[in-house]
Amino acid sequence: MTLSVGPQHPGSGHFRLIITVDGDIIVKAEPDPGYVHRGEEKMAEVRNYIQNIPHIERPSIIDASGILYPYVLAVEDLLGKSAPERAQYIRMIMAELNRITSHLYFLSIFGIFLGHSTMFMWPMGDREVFIDLSQMIGGTRITFSHFVPGGVRSDAPDSFADKAEKTCDYFEGRLKEYERIFVNNPLCHQRTVGVGVLTKEDAIKLGVVGPSLRASGVKSDTRRDEPYDAYDKVDFEVPVYSEGDSYARLRVHFDEMRQSMSIIRQCIKQMPKGPVKQKLPPQLRPPAGEAYARTEAARGAMAYYIVSDGGNYPYRLKMNVASFRNLIAIPYLLKGVHLADMPTVYWGLDYWPVEADK
Amino acid sequence: MPIENFEDFIKRVLEIVFWVLVFSPLVIFPLIFIVLPSMMGLIGIMIPGPIGVNDILAALADPLKSIPIMTEFMKTDFFKIAVFPGFTWAALIATGAILIERKLLAKMQLRVGPLYAGKFEGVLQPIADLLKLIAKEIIIPRRADKLAFWCIPFAAMAVGGALLAIVPVSKQWVVTNLDVGLVVAFAIMSFFPIIALVAGWASNSKYPFLGGLRALHQMVSYEIPLLLSALGVAVLAGSLNLVKIVETQSSIPFLLVQPLGAIVFFIALMAELERIPFDLPEAEPELVAGWMTEMSGMLFGVTQLAVYVKFYALAGLFTTLYLGGWYGPQILPPEMAEANAVIWFTVKTLAVMVLMMVPRGTMTRIRIDLMLKAGWGRLLFLAFVNIFIAIVVVQLGIVPR
Numbered sequence: 001m002t003l004s005v006g007p008q009h010p011g012s013g014h015f016r017l018i019i020t021v022d023g024d025i026i027v028k029a030e031p032d033p034g035y036v037h038r039g040e041e042k043m044a045e046v047r048n049y050i051q052n053i054p055h056i057e058r059p060s061i062i063d064a065s066g067i068l069y070p071y072v073l074a075v076e077d078l079l080g081k082s083a084p085e086r087a088q089y090i091r092m093i094m095a096e097l098n099r100i101t102s103h104l105y106f107l108s109i110f111g112i113f114l115g116h117s118t119m120f121m122w123p124m125g126d127r128e129v130f131i132d133l134s135q136m137i138g139g140t141r142i143t144f145s146h147f148v149p150g151g152v153r154s155d156a157p158d159s160f161a162d163k164a165e166k167t168c169d170y171f172e173g174r175l176k177e178y179e180r181i182f183v184n185n186p187l188c189h190q191r192t193v194g195v196g197v198l199t200k201e202d203a204i205k206l207g208v209v210g211p212s213l214r215a216s217g218v219k220s221d222t223r224r225d226e227p228y229d230a231y232d233k234v235d236f237e238v239p240v241y242s243e244g245d246s247y248a249r250l251r252v253h254f255d256e257m258r259q260s261m262s263i264i265r266q267c268i269k270q271m272p273k274g275p276v277k278q279k280l281p282p283q284l285r286p287p288a289g290e291a292y293a294r295t296e297a298a299r300g301a302m303a304y305y306i307v308s309d310g311g312n313y314p315y316r317l318k319m320n321v322a323s324f325r326n327l328i329a330i331p332y333l334l335k336g337v338h339l340a341d342m343p344t345v346y347w348g349l350d351y352w353p354v355e356a357d358k
Numbered sequence: 359m360p361i362e363n364f365e366d367f368i369k370r371v372l373e374i375v376f377w378v379l380v381f382s383p384l385v386i387f388p389l390i391f392i393v394l395p396s397m398m399g400l401i402g403i404m405i406p407g408p409i410g411v412n413d414i415l416a417a418l419a420d421p422l423k424s425i426p427i428m429t430e431f432m433k434t435d436f437f438k439i440a441v442f443p444g445f446t447w448a449a450l451i452a453t454g455a456i457l458i459e460r461k462l463l464a465k466m467q468l469r470v471g472p473l474y475a476g477k478f479e480g481v482l483q484p485i486a487d488l489l490k491l492i493a494k495e496i497i498i499p500r501r502a503d504k505l506a507f508w509c510i511p512f513a514a515m516a517v518g519g520a521l522l523a524i525v526p527v528s529k530q531w532v533v534t535n536l537d538v539g540l541v542v543a544f545a546i547m548s549f550f551p552i553i554a555l556v557a558g559w560a561s562n563s564k565y566p567f568l569g570g571l572r573a574l575h576q577m578v579s580y581e582i583p584l585l586l587s588a589l590g591v592a593v594l595a596g597s598l599n600l601v602k603i604v605e606t607q608s609s610i611p612f613l614l615v616q617p618l619g620a621i622v623f624f625i626a627l628m629a630e631l632e633r634i635p636f637d638l639p640e641a642e643p644e645l646v647a648g649w650m651t652e653m654s655g656m657l658f659g660v661t662q663l664a665v666y667v668k669f670y671a672l673a674g675l676f677t678t679l680y681l682g683g684w685y686g687p688q689i690l691p692p693e694m695a696e697a698n699a700v701i702w703f704t705v706k707t708l709a710v711m712v713l714m715m716v717p718r719g720t721m722t723r724i725r726i727d728l729m730l731k732a733g734w735g736r737l738l739f740l741a742f743v744n745i746f747i748a749i750v751v752v753q754l755g756i757v758p759r
Contacts, residue, residue, distance in 0.1 A: 003564055024726060115722050116720075116722040117463065120467075181720060182722075185722060187635055187722045187723075190728055191722055338725060338726070339568075340638070341725065
């Protein structure tokens with residue numbers, strides 16, 4: 001029997017999975033992405049470098065800073081300029097706050113896919129405190145458009161350090177509760193342990209990135225491997241699990257939130273005083289050339305390749321987003337699992353259709 | 359539905375007549391039986407017993423004289439079926455349970471839940487939901503089996519209501535006091551999987567069909583531990599009569615003698631009722647809404663009400679078998695012993711219902727193969743062990759028979 005899961009189905013995002021089942025076992029799964037394609041790359045060719053900022057973060061609004069970060073770095077590379085030191089730390093804080101909100105979103109949807117409605121409500125509620133925190137810096141709740149080439153748009157207020165400290169303390173207590181009620185729940189173990197196993201070799205062969213890759217035992221994190229901004233000055237661990245199943249992916253997301261909070265705390269301590277933005281002309285005209293920048297967004301390595309011909313607009317902009325890299329693993333992992341495990345496996349990869357469709 | 363021609367008009371009228379027919383057993387009949395006796399003499403002809411037409415005419419002038427007439431009414435079978443231990447009472451408790459569930463779940467999840475309907479904590483939310491569902495258009499899939507599709511909600515309601523007839527609320531308030539009440543309860547319960555399967559099949563859609571199949575698997579495999587664990591109670595009480603089973607528990611509820619059986623019965627009951635963690639037939643991310651996916655408007659409303667009526671009836675069965683039914687400390691004056699019994703039964707049943715709602719906030723959904731393994735492998739074994747425990751208890755003579 002062939003089932004069309006999505007695009008209007010509570011278990012899919014804005015995309016479709018054509019699933020062939022034999023009884024309760026999935027024989028074949030064909031992903032059918034592209035429902036929310038918006039032509040970001042083409043749009044970028046007819047807008048100047050500053051106008052590109054707002055629309056580039058739209059594909060992934062729950063990780064808006066993460067998707068914008070490499071663009072800003074690449075444009076700075078083209079211009080041959082770099083951001084002031086304080087701006088670098090503020091960018092890191094914003095990126096880590098967004099990582100936490102994105103991972104909380106992941107946790108809550110993972111919860112509802114397992115039928116655990118409390119785990120849907122709690123992270124969604126706690127996500128709000130981090131949104132408030134990023135609102136203090138970015139000015140809006142989710143789509144900040146806060147990073148600009150040469151720094152950030154606005155500085156963090158003085159009260160930020162204090163509030164961030166309080167929020168992190170509160171959230172560490174909450175994480176323990178999450179662990180108790182959800183991650184260590186025997187029924188959750190039963191549903192996720194050994195489900196959708198992606199071995200280390202296959203993960204490397206398929207080119208999976210981000211938390212899914214780390215859950216398969218590959219210690220790969222762009223922040224550690226190719227440090228950008230001030231990531232070489234902060235101390236953090238890269239959580240790695242060797243099992244490669246849905247549970248390991250859940251744990252990686254869980255542990256990364258702790259590491260992100262530690263990074264935020266270190267950033268606040270190390271942050272120097274000073275300007276947050278370099279003076280640049282309003283109409284950026286980078287010299288002809290090309291630039292490539294890669295960062296670690298919430299869902300994995302996010303890379304931009306920009307070619308400039310010396311004009312106002314980018315000649316070509318190529319986005320390499322993490323979700324699209326992970327899409328290839330979906331048909332591979334879904335083969336042979338129970339239909340009931342489909343949401344766990346699918347969402348465990350943290351696939352975000354809007355981001356993948358660009 | 360806009361009325362454009364005569365045909366539409368007739369359809370509209372028929373629709374209204376249809377809903378009146380549906381709700382008359384729930385609302386109008388109880389009203390007739392409580393309000394009209396004091397106003398209309400003709401009804402008096404239907405009343406058996408010593409009350410004549412003259413008494414009813416006198417009651418028209420003096421409301422106080424209507425009290426004995428109403429007491430006579432309350433002894434009729436129709437009153438029992440339609441109003442008190444039967445439909446209206448169960449529907450009231452079921453809608454109350456929906457509200458309690460929503461509020462309880464909201465409190466567990468740090469939300470507020472229904473808040474605005476009614477002055478206090480959204481108490482009128484069920485009524486608002488009912489009005490919304492009545493106002494909604496009923497959409498039937500084009501290729502659905504229309505007759506079966508229309509029958510499902512009412513069949514579900516009928517089966518849920520049939521269970522009400524044998525669960526004793528108190529010694530006096532029981533619709534039918536059967537000698538084989540326990541067997542009849544399980545006989546009625548075996549209709550549930552058929553209804554779910556027919557609902558899935560009649561929708562002629564893939565998700566409802568998968569949901570119906572899952573419901574069939576789940577209910578059939580959990581019915582056996584359910585029956586076997588209840589057998590322990592039958593051994594202890596030496597009877598299949600539910601009233602007698604309760605009377606045996608006057609000194610000690612069977613929960614204390616049969617804790618293992620009670621646990622097995624409780625878990626199997628959760629599976630039978632499709633409640634989380636066993637709500638596989640309605641698993642949202644996989645099967646949308648299971649066998650109820652294509653239901654809309656009031657068809658969905660009636661089905662949902664039937665599910666909750668069934669919930670109340672089976673929780674009542676648990677109270678009857680393990681918690682000592684209507685027995686409890688006398689909190690009202692001795693002349694109101696009946697009311698006391700009814701209150702204790704209701705409180706115990708609601709407590710069982712709330713206990714069944716709590717896992718919805720704390721547990722994840724279980725997978726079908728793991729669930730069947732647990733049902734056939736563990737619960738069945740425990741249920742057998744429980745029967746031997748019951749036999750040992752009877753031989754030791756702990757429970758008076």
